[in-house]
Amino acid sequence: MAGAMAILGSSILALLLAGYLAQQYLPPPKPKVIGVDLGTTYCSVGVFQPGTGKVEVIADKAGRKSLPSVVLFTDQGILVGYEAQELADANPLNTLYDAKRFIGKRFTPEELSTESGRYQFKILYNKGDAVFSVFSNESMYVSPEYIGSLLLLELKKMAEQYLGTAVSKAVISVPAEFDERQRNHTVKAAQLAGLDILRVINEPTAAAMAYGLHKVDVFNVLVVDLGGGTLDVSLLNKQGGMFLTRAMAGNNQLGGQDFNQRLLQFLFKQIYRRYKTLPTQKEDVHHLRQAVEAAKLNLTLYDSVQIRVPLSLPDPRHSSEGGGEDSGGGRTVLFEETVTRDLFEVLNRDLFEKILQPVQDVLSRGHLGRYEVDEIVLVGGSTRIPRIRQVIREFFGKEPNTSVDPDLAVVIGVAIQAGIMGGSWPLQVSALEIPNRHFQKVNFN
Known part of the structure; x- marks a missing residue:
């Protein structure tokens, strides 16, 4: 018996030693799963590098790490990203953006009519769904998830060029308030682009992971996400590696x-x-x-x-x-x-001061005082503006966490989760989201 235990112990030690030597001297494997942030205004793709434990946000040929979420239909074909953005003013009726606002969302005819008044391109009602009317050699109707798939396909190509291998698996982020239908339609957009989605993660949770909050001892985390067109404020409760979205508020016309x-x-x-x-x-x-x-x-x-x-x-x-x-x-x-x-x-x-309204509402609905917030995380490029950071700092009486590039915080967090799903080493502490069906997002317009 003692001899058998000794042999077993030696075998385990040999395996551990072999694993250690492999990590030290063998070239690390290529990432198997990409992390995708399909944003309303910009989108990005990243990978978790096995061995180093670092996240690489993949850049295009010009070195840009974010792609405008813009698609332009022309007689010569379809343009995506920066090419579409450059020609947007010259062809506004066929330039589609903000598709994420419509993906999987149900509308009444009146609601869609009000929403479509904000855009130059045509948005039509189709049995509760929104569809876009464009002209590319002929009139055609396209869905929001199809527009999303074109953006995701471009990100997929960027990742494949960077990695030098085909990519088929991904983790993707969505707003925390997305319902099951919106999440499913986001997954459908990815499938149209040839991506198998292993996990859907909430954007505030992804941001918290980018800041490393899944590995430290904090409880109340406030995520302020101010991008190009929307403001989202989320209150997360975290214990161990689990996150619960306790309250949300925002302004979908501020950015x-x-x-x-x-x-x-x-x-x-x-x-x-x-x-x-x-x-x-x-x-x-x-x-x-x-x-x-x-x-x-x-x-x-x-x-x-x-x-x-x-x-x-x-x-x-x-x-x-x-x-x-x-x-x-x-x-x-x-x-x-x-x-x-x-x-x-x-x-x-006046617009900068409006940021505090959903912040105050989230704290009120979460039954939390401003000084009980352990960590304030800033996400979205607009949080770089010094006055916005000052408004938040003065309200809470403490510095917000700005240690991560706010433009890339979500994609970094998603890439970390993608690395976990792909079994990359060094092993990370995975974040778990506790489903919460009781909160409701409040919008201030």
Whole structure:
């Protein structure tokens, strides 16, 4: 008996030693499962690297780690991501974005009519579902999950090019408030792109994992997710490696696009004040939008930025009263404007303060005081804005956690979970989500 135990012990020791030597000296295997963040405004893909335990968010050929969630239908074919975004202003009726807002969601005709009023492309009612009407050589109708599949297919191609091998399995994130139908339609979009979804994980849980909160001793976690078009605030309770979504609130009409619009309107006023006319060419408006986006990003680092945009302005003596296309005459000017961080904050002061409304509601519905929050996690590119971080810091009396790139927090967390599902080493502590059917998201518009 003692001899048998000794042999068994030696065998186990040999296996452990072999595993250790394999990890130390053999090249690590390629990741088997990718992590996908199908965002409303941008989407990303990442992998957990076996051996190193690091997450790599995969970049495109230009080094960009996020893909605009935009799809454009043309007579020559379908454009996805940055190519679609570049031509969006020139072909607005066939440029689809925000498809995630519609995927798997049930509407009444009245609800869809109200929602479709926010977009230039056509959205039609189909037995409770939304479908998009586009023209690509011929009129056609496409579903939100089909648009999602085109984005996911592009991410899949990026991952395959990076890994040098075919990819067929993934973990994907969804908003915590998505019901079963919305989750199933998201999975359907992935299947259309040739991906087998091993697990669906809530975006706030993924963000918490990116910050490593699944491995530390915290209980009350508040996730503030402010992206390009929406604000989502989630209160998570965490014990061990389990997360429970205790309360949610948000504003589905508040985000970086709204901050951009305020600055764009200011620039229009400055242009009119100087030249007594406004730009009418789509290319000029597109270049102004690009300049505004760049200015917003640079103002997170600098106190002021300089905007310079060449404009082809109509002659005010010939332009129509309705402000349509130039009817004769014109001039090219170099529009220049210095924009300070203070000005940007003044233009958006009321919007920045709106962020606290869903925060307060989540705490109230979660029966929690602001000082009982253990960790405040920031997600989404708009949380880079210094004034937004200041508003949150002053409200809670503590610094929010900004140790992870807010643009990539969700995809990093999803990639960690993908590594776990793929059996990658070093082993991670997996996050478990406790199903909670009792909370309801409240939206402030």
